[in-house]
Amino acid sequence: MAQNGQPILVLPEGTNRILGRDAQRNNILAGKVLAETVRTTLGPKGMDKMLVDGLGDIVVTNDGVTILKEMDIEHPAAKMLVEVAKTQEDEVGDGTTTAVIIAGELLKKSESLLDMDIHPTIVAMGYRQAAEKAQEILEDICIEDIGKDTLVKVAMTAMTGKGTEKAREPLANLVVDAVQQVEEDGVVDSDHIKIEKKDGAVVEDSTLVQGVIIDKERVHPGMPKEIENAKIALLNSPIEVKETEMDAEISITDPAQMQAFIEQEENMVKGMVNKIADSGADVLFAQKGIDDLAQHYLAKKGIMAVRRVKKSDIEKLAKATGAGVVSNIDDLSADDLGDAGIVTEKKISGEDMIFVEKCKEAKAVTLLVRGSTKHVVDEIERAIDDAIGVVAATIEDGKVVAGGGAPEIEMAKRLKDYAESISGREQLAVTAFAESLEVVPKTLAENAGLDSIDSLVDLRASHETSPYMGLDVFNGSVTDMKEAGVIEPKRVKKQAIQSASEAAEMLLRIDDVIASTSTGQPDMGGMDPAAMGGMPPMM
Missing domain, CATH: 3.30.260.10 (TCP-1-like chaperonin intermediate domain)
Known part of the structure; x- marks a missing residue:
């Protein structure tokens, strides 16, 4: 129905558009591909990825978020899953691979639900219900015994593999x-x-x-290399003669005047150094520059000085030594100084570094x-x-859960029971959510070269007696993870489930992808624009 035979174009010519089920399938496919990419890195026996950028720089890692950040990802739906990994990294620092593979599995399971003509909104609602219930189950099975031993076990679990x-x-x-x-x-x-x-x-x-290690060296070889019971000054202004605020010309008619002018500058620098020395400081960390002349006078006073120290390092030094950061040398006093047991310049791997050590209550x-x-x-x-x-x-939370896929199996088991209490089509989505959580122990088994089906069957059976039974990938058996010391923070699982379910829900609700060509055309799943519906005339 074109007016006077002329189609009305609402969007610019050449805009790519994918509609309805094609859009959903495309987004689901992107999620699945991304999850499959990082899936092999999960667990103690996960493999590494080698990432090579355009300049030939190499990164070898099995850290999920590093892999996703280093990959040059174009697909818009895949970019949303990368955000899941980044959020997980920012909030907890671990569990990025877990979050992405759960999101990928949720999208994979939703595909069969959509094929059964269940509306995407119903699937999203079911996923939301299941995610809320999963958080309740997680709260129920967490362990609240937090001592130093527990913290060490948590750290070892995070670093394994x-x-x-x-x-x-x-x-x-x-x-x-x-x-x-x-x-x-x-x-x-x-x-x-x-x-x-x-x-x-x-x-x-x-x-x-x-204390703090500063990747710098002393500014002058005449300065001491080591100072015990150091008094530390932190300065964020330069130690040099200030330039005049405005352009000025000085007319000198006599060589003696020139000499006096130079001496005056020297005296100003000497005055600054004397103020530092008078405060009692014997170590100086400056955020900005230190004049050559100032370096000479500081060395004569026996003060160790370091210049152009990063702002973040200055802040850490303040926290470690108790020193105050001073902006004006005139204001520097003994009260602003920090303490350290020893400050030393050491050569590490061929480079000089300053060690500020033995700080009290650092x-x-x-x-x-x-x-x-x-x-x-x-x-x-x-x-x-x-x-x-x-x-x-x-x-911060004081709560941990067992590792080795134990919480996922327990949540899946209880979610399946919960699904039976729900009437309506959401029941199918809750069951799909439960099955999606099992991807974690399943992947752990696959990456360890075990039979994933046998491992899942054994895990499900063992959870009839204890919620802490997980997969020991080193000997291929089902073990009590609480006893084995394989534990993770509850926050890792909580955040992974929350991020994964929200990302899956958001992607499922998209039924139209409109891609502009003006900002560079994103890769829409490697399909020909014409095969994706192109841009039909809007009439």
Whole structure:
């Protein structure tokens, strides 16, 4: 029905559009493909991915969110699932792969429900009901016994299978000590834990410093290399002669005037250094520059100085030493100084670094991570990052659950019982949700080379007696995970289920994808635009 035989185009010519079931199938397919990509990395026996960017830089990892961030993903629905992984990383620091594969499985199960002519809104409502019930079940099966042993086990579970295998226990102890050190009133700010990585040594050489390591060196070779019982000044203004605010010309008619002018500048710099020395400081960390002349005078006064220290490091130094950050040298006094047992310049892997150690009641600490090569160190850093996140979540919430797929099997079992109490088509969606959760133990079994069907059958049977029975992938048997010490924070599971179900619901409700060509055409699942309905005339 065109007016006067002329079709009316509402959208620009060349716009791609996918409608109805095609749009849903396309989005579901994208979700499934993404979940399959990261699925093989799950668990202690998960494999790694090698990612090579356009410049040839290599990342070797089995950390779900790192893989998804490094992949150049174009499909709009797949990008939404990457957001699930990023949210999981930000909120908990671990469980990113779990969240993505649950989301992928929910989309996969929804496909068969849509084929049965169940409306997408009904499926989404059923998923929402199931997610709420799953959170209740999770609350019911969580464990509230949180001591240092529990925290170490949580950290070890998070690091298992991430390249830290042989040293996971000492590393887990370092992580727990670091998190407990920076915890204040039951809250952990992981920004106060600095991770400094250096290759050229074995993983076991990694250490925890009660203070801060600064990846800088002294500004002058004449300065002391080591100072005990250091008094530390933190400055965020430069130590140099200030330029005039406006353009000015100085007319000099006599060489003596020139000499006086230079001396005046020198005296200004000397005055600044004297103020620092008079405050009692013997170590100075400056966020900005230090003039060559100032370096000379500081060295003569026996003050160790470091310049152009990152703002984040200055903040950590303030937390660790108790020093105040001063903006104006004139305001610097003994009250602004911080304390450290020892400040040393050490050479690590061929590079000089400043160690600020033995700080009393340090509320900022540094983990010095070692490894044989750059790629090994990078992967250990990611593992430690995950461990810090889960230990912090455990301290803040005080609740953990068993690992090895135990909570997923228990939730699936109880959700199937719950589904029978629901009338209407939502019952089918709740059952599909329950079956989707079983993808976690199923994948753990597959990645360990076990028969996934046999493992699932054994797990379901064992859950008639205990909610803590999970899959021990090392010997292929069903074991009490609480007794085996394989435990995870409740927040990891809670966030994974919440993010996965919300992403699946959102994708299911999309029945029309309109892609503009003006901003670069996204990859719509590798299909020909014409095969996706193209852009029909809007009449």
